[in-house]
Amino acid sequence: MSKVSVVLYVIGVLFNLLGAFGLLRLPDIYNRLQAATKCVTLGTCMILFGVFIDYGISSLGTKALICLMFILFTSPTSAHAISRGSHTFGIKLWKGSVVDKLAEDDSEK
């Protein structure tokens, strides 16, 4: 286990923990989505990149790289879909939020 990969593991786990803590602590569905999905995606990608650095072009490292690419593509997509779905579902914004472009677009039509 090299020093670079240990640093990547520690930073990734810290990002995961802070993302989950944001999921627990923030007031609104949109704020929670913002904190949780981005932090957790970056943390998991760091951990998988650390595995790739440790094991190189082997069976394990290549699978880690494939998994990294897949998570990097799919996680923001599902986050956007969930946020649009919850807006359509009728969840109100938190009272401290200042702008809602999607509602403005819908009212213009």
Place this chain on the structure above:
Amino acid sequence: MITFLTAVLVLSCVFCLFRVMAGPTPPDRTVAIDVLGIIIVSFCAFISIQTGIDFFMNIAISWSLLSFLGSMALAKYLEGRGFDE
């Protein structure tokens, strides 16, 4: 070292499960399940390092695929559409 990091990941899984249990609306639970799926992928990566068996990485890949499909299906359900639109 890896054991301690895995314990921290278990703590973040507990946070997500608390949000699944206590979330006031259905989208809260959906987001928590999505995040839980991604955390479990890194969990599988740590198990794979600890044991040296690369089969757990296959589990991680298929788990991320199924988590993505489940999140998209729940988002479609929240939007009030059918699955074929």
